[in-house]
Amino acid sequence: MSGRGTNVQHHRAAGRPSVAVLSRGLIFETALRLLDERGENGFGMREIARALGVRPSALYNHVRSKEDVLDGIRDLIVARFDLSGFGVLPWDEALAQWARSYMGSFAAHPPTIAMLAVQPVAQGSRTSLMYEAVTAGLMDAGWPADRVFEVIVGLESFIIGSAFDQAAPQDMFDPSDDAGLSAMRRAYDAREQSLEGERPSSRAFERGLRVMLSGLRAELAQLNRDTDAD
Amino acid sequence: MSGRGTNVQHHRAAGRPSVAVLSRGLIFETALRLLDERGENGFGMREIARALGVRPSALYNHVRSKEDVLDGIRDLIVARFDLSGFGVLPWDEALAQWARSYMGSFAAHPPTIAMLAVQPVAQGSRTSLMYEAVTAGLMDAGWPADRVFEVIVGLESFIIGSAFDQAAPQDMFDPSDDAGLSAMRRAYDAREQSLEGERPSSRAFERGLRVMLSGLRAELAQLNRDTDAD
DNA sequence: TACACTAACGAACGGTGTTCATTAAAGAAC
DNA sequence: GTTCTTTAATGAACACCGTTCGTTAGTGTA
Known part of the structure; x- marks a missing residue:
């Protein structure tokens, strides 16, 4: 039930915890996972904190800003x-x-x-x-x-x-219901079809x-x- | 004193104005100008409204959302x-x-x-x-x-x-004070120099x-x- | 044992995009 | 010309965001 680290549900008192619950690396990995799972929306300091079973302000003991987290994520990928x-x-x-x-x-x-x-x-x-x-x-x-x-x-x-x-090609330009976009529609479909998985x-x-x-x-x-x- | 449209300083009462002060086009052009002048920060619905001498909520009679404004700006450029x-x-x-x-x-x-x-x-x-x-x-x-x-x-x-x-090349990666980046430093300088204006x-x-x-x-x-x- | 340091909590702060009730003018209907 | 609907402004909220700060408590050092 406990000790998994990622999901301590019940109340933790203020003050330094006996066993470390946070680290820069853990924050970066969690943030990347959330970003993958939920996309750009629903990815914020409060979400990261919740996933780690921690209050948002606790993150700032390890990380300077959200931008710092983004940099950490980039390094994970670039690695x-x-x-x-x-x-x-x-x-x-x-x-x-x-x-x-x-x-x-x-x-x-x-x-x-x-x-x-x-x-x-x-x-x-x-x-x-x-x-x-x-x-x-x-x-x-x-x-x-x-x-x-x-x-x-x-x-x-x-x-x-x-x-x-x-x-996200289908998001970027989807000629779905638009009138007067016949060439794009044809090109879009032809490409979709020729890919075949x-x-x-x-x-x-x-x-x-x-x-x-x-x-x-x-x-x-x-x-x-x-x-x-x- | 009045009627300039873009910069009515003193108080306007609630209710529909006698002469139109806003339009989609005016909002888009103002937004693009602000974006150019002040960059991505300092560009928001409140700023656009202020530049037009209007309260932020007034914009929403002409525009669905900030994203809608972005789309309008894009169309201005793509034109x-x-x-x-x-x-x-x-x-x-x-x-x-x-x-x-x-x-x-x-x-x-x-x-x-x-x-x-x-x-x-x-x-x-x-x-x-x-x-x-x-x-x-x-x-x-x-x-x-x-x-x-x-x-x-x-x-x-x-x-x-x-x-x-x-x-923004200098913002994207500036090898300024970083140690151990000699090759980038050299490439960066050589390119800067060879451009010469x-x-x-x-x-x-x-x-x-x-x-x-x-x-x-x-x-x-x-x-x-x-x-x-x- | 005393003291600095670290790292959690919890309550704020200022900022954002956005909504909604209110007010008043414009335009259409009779 | 009066009435009614629609349009479009104000101003006060709302929820959310990243972030800061005071408090509390455990860790490591003198």
Whole structure:
């Protein structure tokens, strides 16, 4: 009945508890679980506290703000990104591995995408270390410093957009009852049908990723040719 | 003293005013102006009402909710998208025109990007008509129905990401004081320097756009070849 | 044993979007 | 021209949110 930690039902008196009931990690994991289960609405400090059997104000002994919680959630997700290719595989394969794991990790937690795409990256977070690793990987592979940023941002934009699409295409634009939207209606249905159970937009993602990578390969080759010519 | 509409300072009695002081259009325009001036914070129903010389509850005679206001703002911005190329120019040039105007319209109103990228598109809005036009344009040019959606989503993802980047790169990830981020620091500085007053990331946008379009041209050519072979 | 520190509770605070009763003008019906 | 419905303003709430603060109690150190 008791000791599960997550669901102490009856009253706890004020004052420090004998056994620790909260930690940053526990708060982050609970928050992520709630976000997945209930979506962006119904996810707040009071809900997190309730799920942990605690009063809302208790959270603030471990966490500075809700934004801090969001940062913690992001780090949980970013921890699953695959950086192992950089320095080992060719840069384009490493980048593809990173992009796929990026996409997959966010797609596994749909409601986080919208929230995290908007939020600036916290300093000192695991997330900023991830960016550092990718940046360094590309520069070691010969990409000029003044282009690396744009390469990452461009690719990332595409990834986030795809994750958005994968998470909630029917919500984002559903031509359901709207009059005068025949082309969209047809395109929407045709796509729905041609997917046939395939994870939606993973196909579009693979195609787009290949297009972007081949473009980048061509650009780097061109840059190297220009450099050799000097 | 009176009748200016936008800034009636002193008390107005309850009851319907002799001259109309509010309309949906006026509310949307005011809201967009406030969003541009003060950013996402300091933009709320109370602020909009104050700017219009009106009590907050008065807005709800013209507008269903804050979300409704957001939808109105989106339509204001989307109205500036350039759809003129579809049916006139080759599909790829029409698409490029659309993409550039899309990017430019949002970049002109930075705080809107984050808010609108997240919000689903309202039914019956000018925005959904815009999507209809693009969809029809691509299908008329020979794109198969089951691919159009993914083409648009992929390109749009890239556009929104670029607009994000253009709006607030220094906020999104600033490697300022963080230790152990040498590669990012170098890339960040090199890019900053090489821009030299150029509108940030418009260069990255042009490059990325060209990459995606050439990829799409190749794909459509391949699709046509497959069809001819049958 | 004394004292600082940590971490819970519980009651607030200021802010938000929104609703509702009230009031008064506009416009339609007879 | 009077009456009635509709429209659109005010102003006072409501529920909810993230957050702060005073209080209480257990932990670890001098």
